[in-house]
Amino acid sequence: MERRVVITAASAITPIGHGREQIVNSLLRGISGIKPLREDELISRHIHSKVYGTVDYPINYDFKRHNRKTMAPCAYYACQVAKEVLEQSGLPQEFITSGKLGVAFGSIHGSPVTQRDIYRNLFGATDNNAFKTIGAVDYLKSMVHTTAVNITKMFGITGRVISSGTACTTSSQSIGYGYESVKFGMQEAMLCGGADEYDTITVAVFDNLMACSTAFNTDPQHTPRPFDKLRDGLVVAEGAGAVMLEEYEFARRRGADILAEVVGFACNNNGGDLILPNLTGITNTLQLGLENAKINSDDVDLVSAHATATKMGDIIEAQAINHVFGNHPYVVGLKGYMGHTMAACGSIESILTLYMMQDGFIAPTLNLEEVDERCAMIKHVQKIIQHPVKTAAIQNFAFGGVNTILLLKKLS
Amino acid sequence: MTRQEIEREIKNIFQREFEVENPGMDDNLREEYGFDSIDAIELLLEIEKLLGFELTQEEKKLAMEIRTISQICDYVEKITQIKATLAGDK
Numbered sequence: 001m002e003r004r005v006v007i008t009a010a011s012a013i014t015p016i017g018h019g020r021e022q023i024v025n026s027l028l029r030g031i032s033g034i035k036p037l038r039e040d041e042l043i044s045r046h047i048h049s050k051v052y053g054t055v056d057y058p059i060n061y062d063f064k065r066h067n068r069k070t071m072a073p074c075a076y077y078a079c080q081v082a083k084e085v086l087e088q089s090g091l092p093q094e095f096i097t098s099g100k101l102g103v104a105f106g107s108i109h110g111s112p113v114t115q116r117d118i119y120r121n122l123f124g125a126t127d128n129n130a131f132k133t134i135g136a137v138d139y140l141k142s143m144v145h146t147t148a149v150n151i152t153k154m155f156g157i158t159g160r161v162i163s164s165g166t167a168c169t170t171s172s173q174s175i176g177y178g179y180e181s182v183k184f185g186m187q188e189a190m191l192c193g194g195a196d197e198y199d200t201i202t203v204a205v206f207d208n209l210m211a212c213s214t215a216f217n218t219d220p221q222h223t224p225r226p227f228d229k230l231r232d233g234l235v236v237a238e239g240a241g242a243v244m245l246e247e248y249e250f251a252r253r254r255g256a257d258i259l260a261e262v263v264g265f266a267c268n269n270n271g272g273d274l275i276l277p278n279l280t281g282i283t284n285t286l287q288l289g290l291e292n293a294k295i296n297s298d299d300v301d302l303v304s305a306h307a308t309a310t311k312m313g314d315i316i317e318a319q320a321i322n323h324v325f326g327n328h329p330y331v332v333g334l335k336g337y338m339g340h341t342m343a344a345c346g347s348i349e350s351i352l353t354l355y356m357m358q359d360g361f362i363a364p365t366l367n368l369e370e371v372d373e374r375c376a377m378i379k380h381v382q383k384i385i386q387h388p389v390k391t392a393a394i395q396n397f398a399f400g401g402v403n404t405i406l407l408l409k410k411l412s
Numbered sequence: 413m414t415r416q417e418i419e420r421e422i423k424n425i426f427q428r429e430f431e432v433e434n435p436g437m438d439d440n441l442r443e444e445y446g447f448d449s450i451d452a453i454e455l456l457l458e459i460e461k462l463l464g465f466e467l468t469q470e471e472k473k474l475a476m477e478i479r480t481i482s483q484i485c486d487y488v489e490k491i492t493q494i495k496a497t498l499a500g501d502k
Contacts, residue, residue: 065431066446069454136453 004248005182006411008256009088010351011081012241013195015053015338019084024355026337027363028384032221033338034235040200042116047203049212051220053237053339054198067154070140072111073197077240077344078147079154082191086155089244090256091189100188102159102181104174105148105195105242108167108343112199114142147195159187165343168306169267169398170194171241172346175406176265178245188247194343195240202342203236209275211310212236224309224340225367226333227318227375234308237339241347243354260354263391263409264293270401277316279323282395282403286324289393289405300329300407302362302392303378304353307333308340317395318375330387331378336366346396350406357389357410413492418485425458426481437482452476459488465495 011019015033016026026033035054037044061076071079082105086096095101109115121133140146145163152161160181164173171194178190196202206212213233216223225231251258266288270281290297303321307314314333321331334349341348356362364381371380394406413421419437426432432445441447456472471491478484 069450136450140450 001185003183003185005179005245005262006248006251007243007259007262007354007408008246008251009085009244010242010259010354011084011088012239012348012351013055013059013077013081014239014241014341014348015055015237018057018059020355023352024359027352027356028361030364030366031337032366033237034220034223036220037200037203042200043204044200047200047207048214049203049207049233049235050217051213051223051235052198052203053235053239053341055238063154067150070137070153071150072114072141072146074107074111074195074240075141075147075150077197077238078105078107078193078195078242079150081193081195081240081242082151082155085191085242085244091244097156097158099158101157102161102178102187102190103148103151103157104162104164104178104181104190104192105151106144106164106170106174106343107147107194107196108170108202109165110142110144110146111197112201113197114138116201118142151191157191166400166402167398168340168342168345169396169402169404170343170346172350172394172396172404172406173267175243175245175262175347175350176267176404179262179265182245182247188250190245191242192245193240193242193347196238196342196344198238206234206236213309222367224335226305226307226309226336226365227314227371227380228309228368229370229372231309231311231314231372233310234335235339237341239338239341239344239348241344241351243347243351258411260357260408260410262406263295264289264407265405266292267402267404270403272401274400277313277397278401279316279319281401282316282320282397283323285403285405286320286393286395289407290324293407295391295407297325298328299391300325300393301387302353302356302389303329303331304349304392304394305331305333306395306397307365308335309333313397314372315374317397318378322377327377327379329379329393330362330381330385332363332381333365333368334363336368346394346404346406349396350394350408353392353394354408357392357408360386360388362387362389415485415489418488419481421462422481422484422488425455425462429454429458435481438480440479441481442479452478455484463488463492467491
């Protein structure tokens with residue numbers, strides 16, 4: 001049995017704002033969320049890249065201590081967007097706790113801030129007190145499914161839990177596996193998303209691979225530059241995104257506000273290198289997504305590219321888009337605004353795409369001034385355009401050779 | 413410490429660390445305030461700070477059945493007396 005799946009609520013905390021109004025405003029005005037990397041008194045001074053997609057505004061959390069005690073920063077983000085999505089969905093309390101609602105949520109590796117604190121304490125410890133430096137809740141804060149289960153605890157959700165930890169495809173998988181859970185009748189609804197916290201170790205990882213942007217350290221707003229001739233790498237960022245997926249008939253009957261339909265999802269692996277982008281793997285993913293959605297490539301009006309602004313990644317992705325979609329759909333690289341929000345990027349970019357579908361505009365790829373000729377075979381967006389988007393593809397790729405595509409359709 | 417001092421210190425810990433204001437001495441902490449096993453471990457750390465010495469595993473296990481502020485005060489009193497007796501024996 002295959003059922004239709006729709007999105008009935010969405011919210012995000014991003015470097016360009018919290019919630020729909022601020023985020024759309026930033027997209028319309030071309031506002032960047034990239035700021036200087038903060039001094040962390042540990043490794044930041046050794047990192048060559050001095051930029052970060054930062055959530056630097058206050059968030060008014062209203063969580064009780066009973067919940068806060070097992071929450072690291074990524075769980076604060078996750079629970080906040082989950083709370084907003086639950087409120088927005090209008091789902092009644094008895095449904096939320098009925099077992100018919102599940103959660104698919106993740107972060108790249110639990111809470112790196114908590115892990116760092118554990119190691120900091122251990123390395124500073126003596127033989128006598130090393131054991132005691134490990135706190136009772138350190139594991140609960142840093143385990144890979146910490147975001148998902150802090151959400152289930154806070155809201156009393158008793159359905160299935162899926163917690164992908166596949167780096168940059170974490171939350172596109174959350175939405176994809178949530179979609180499959182509802183599509184195949186395992187849950188009536190799924191709360192899906194991802195979150196990651198401010199963390200310099202992640203920057204160091206990419207910096208060591210020489211994949212981070214370094215040429216715009218004194219001018220953060222002009223990086224990253226997806227598909228641009230002067231792009232010089234990605235910018236690590238923080239944030240969270242969540243969507244509520246529901247079975248279409250259930251949502252329609254209860255009069256829910258239907259924002260879009262999830263019509264397809266595909267995920268595959270390159271079956272080889274864990275880092276290098278792979279044209280065959282990515283091309284296959286995009287084709288599998290179209291097959292899953294039972295649509296033609298011409299049906300897709302907009303592609304939200306993964307486009308991290310690395311030298312090779314953007315070229316391979318442009319080639320794959322061209323192979324599968326030709327020059328038909330508009331292509332936007334939303335990381336130009338926010339940087340790479342890691343586990344959250346698939347959900348955040350899906351939500352931004354949703355906002356553009358709803359409002360009938362396509363934001364330009366920020367900082368795309370001169371298209372790299374090796375990326376020029378697709379239809380880039382360099383200034384804001386008013387254009388109806390009926391069907392959109394959201395592409396994400398991760399370390400480990402994991403590729404995903406989500407296909408969203410506006411309901412007529 | 414006198415019993416009154418112990419009660420005052422324990423109530424301070426509950427207000428400061430667990431955001432529990434003026435708990436009743438015989439309130440069931442789990443039922444009334446959602447006080448769980450994680451809180452119990454954190455409370456033991458606070459009690460160690462209050463007493464100025466580390467509790468043994470056996471002493472900590474004794475605390476796992478505690479349900480009320482009154483019982484916590486009994487526990488602190490008992491531990492203090494044991495330590496004082498041991499110190500006296502030496």
